[in-house]
Amino acid sequence: MDCQSPAPTKTPYLTAATGLLLALALLIPACDLVQSREYDDSARDDDGVLYYEDNCPNTANADQADQDGDNVGDACDVCPGIADSGADSDGDGVGDACDNCVDAFNPDQANSSADDFGDACDADRDGVLDVEDNCPTTANSDQADADSDSFGDACDNCVEVANEDQANSDDDGFGDACDNCVNFSSDDQTDADADQIGDVCADFSDNDYDGDGVGNDADNCPTTANEDQADGDEDGVGDACDNCAEDANPDQANSDNDSVGDACDNCPGVDNDDQANADEDSEDDVGGDACS
Numbered sequence: 001m002d003c004q005s006p007a008p009t010k011t012p013y014l015t016a017a018t019g020l021l022l023a024l025a026l027l028i029p030a031c032d033l034v035q036s037r038e039y040d041d042s043a044r045d046d047d048g049v050l051y052y053e054d055n056c057p058n059t060a061n062a063d064q065a066d067q068d069g070d071n072v073g074d075a076c077d078v079c080p081g082i083a084d085s086g087a088d089s090d091g092d093g094v095g096d097a098c099d100n101c102v103d104a105f106n107p108d109q110a111n112s113s114a115d116d117f118g119d120a121c122d123a124d125r126d127g128v129l130d131v132e133d134n135c136p137t138t139a140n141s142d143q144a145d146a147d148s149d150s151f152g153d154a155c156d157n158c159v160e161v162a163n164e165d166q167a168n169s170d171d172d173g174f175g176d177a178c179d180n181c182v183n184f185s186s187d188d189q190t191d192a193d194a195d196q197i198g199d200v201c202a203d204f205s206d207n208d209y210d211g212d213g214v215g216n217d218a219d220n221c222p223t224t225a226n227e228d229q230a231d232g233d234e235d236g237v238g239d240a241c242d243n244c245a246e247d248a249n250p251d252q253a254n255s256d257n258d259s260v261g262d263a264c265d266n267c268p269g270v271d272n273d274d275q276a277n278a279d280e281d282s283e284d285d286v287g288g289d290a291c292s
Contacts, residue, residue, distance in 0.1 A: 147257045148271040160257050162273065182223065196223050267291035 044051050047060040054073075055064055061075035070083035078088050078095030087096045092107040100109055100118035111118045113125035123130055126139035133152075134143055140154035149162040157168055157175035167176045172185040180191050181201035190199045197209050197216060207215045212225035219238075220229055226240035235248035243252055243261035253262045255269055262268040266275055266288035276289040 162258060162271070180223070 045054065045056065045058055045060040047054070047062040049062065049064060051057050055061070055066055055071055056073035056076035059073070059076040061073045065074045066072065066077070067074055068077070068079070068081055068083040070077070072086065074080040078084075078086055078093060079098040082095070082097045084095050084097035088094065088099070089096050089102055090099070090105045092099070092105045094107060094109060096102050100106070100111055100116065101121035104118070104120040106118050106120035109118055110120070113119075113122070113127065115122070115125070115127040117127065117129055119125065121129055121131075122133075124133070124135065124137050124139040126133070126141040128141060128143060130136040134140070134145055134150060135152035135155035138152070138155040140152045144153045145151065145156070146153055146159055147156070147162040149156065149158075149164045151157075151164070151166060153159045157163070157166055157173060158178035161175070161178040163175045163177035168174065168179070169176050169182050170179070170185040172179065172181075173187055174189060176182050180189055180196060180198035184198070184201035186198065186200040188198070188200050191197065192199055195216060201209075207217070208219070209216055209222055210219065210225040212219070212227045214227065214229060216222045220226070220231055220236060221238035221241035224238070224241040226238045230239045231237065231242070232239050232245055233242070233248040235242070235250045237250060237252060239245045243249070243254055243259065244264035247261070247264040249261050249263035254260070254265075255262050256265070256267070256271045258265070258271040258273045260273065260275060266272070266277055267290045270288075270290045272288055272290035277287070277292075278289055279292070
């Protein structure tokens with residue numbers, strides 16, 4: 001019987017020449033890629049400086065100027081003259097380290113008064129930030145506040161009487177707390193007879209300015225309604241308007257202009273409306289917390 005053997009199977013193999021060609025084929029694109037990364041700057045800022053060496057890779061700056069030496073070029077540095085972290089809280093393009101209004105957007109950095117703060121955060125140009133200014137729209141660099149009510153004297157409608165609400169019923173420039181004609185608009189606070197009722201409204205008060213049913217001449221609080229006329233300390237000043245309701249003080253003296261008269265104030269020379277006195281039971285107690 002004639003049996004033929006099957007044809008031998010050919011095993012593929014690489015010759016040295018074929019391997020070299022394959023290696024070259026793989027190498028050439030890789031070289032092209034490296035060249036593209038190192039030398040082709042066209043996809044970035046076109047300033048001729050290699051991307052990985054450029055201190056402003058996305059902003060053209062062929063001179064690579066960096067006056068503050070922070071490795072960020074002047075052309076893209078938010079504070080080109082100050083080495084900083086690059087923080088820009090308000091996003092106005094000016095870094096916090098050199099921004100004259102860190103929390104207010106003001107890319108133009110306008111500063112009419114040439115002080116430390118820009119116009120955007122110092123509306124009255126007095127050198128005090130609006131958020132800290134006790135008169136944000138009225139210039140008062142000294143921040144004087146005689147009655148300690150958080151409103152500076154320059155804009156307080158009752159400079160010597162604490163009135164944090166600045167209530168002004170008649171819109172005349174004088175707050176209700178110190179206006180002797182609360183319901184009658186007038187810039188004249190003259191009170192010839194010292195009865196706490198201004199001359200300009202005396203004729204309009206119907207003899208009962210506070211409307212409590214007690215005539216002004218007999219009322220122990222002529223500008224504060226108190227129909228019962230209670231006067232616990234019998235000093236002639238009704239409890240409703242007495243700054244020391246339990247201590248007789250007809251003169252109502254109040255040296256520190258808080259809400260408590262000298263006769264009963266535990267710190268008569270210091271404005272302390274709360275009269276706090278943590279050690280009031282101590283033998284060494286000599287006054288309120290504000291003056292101890």
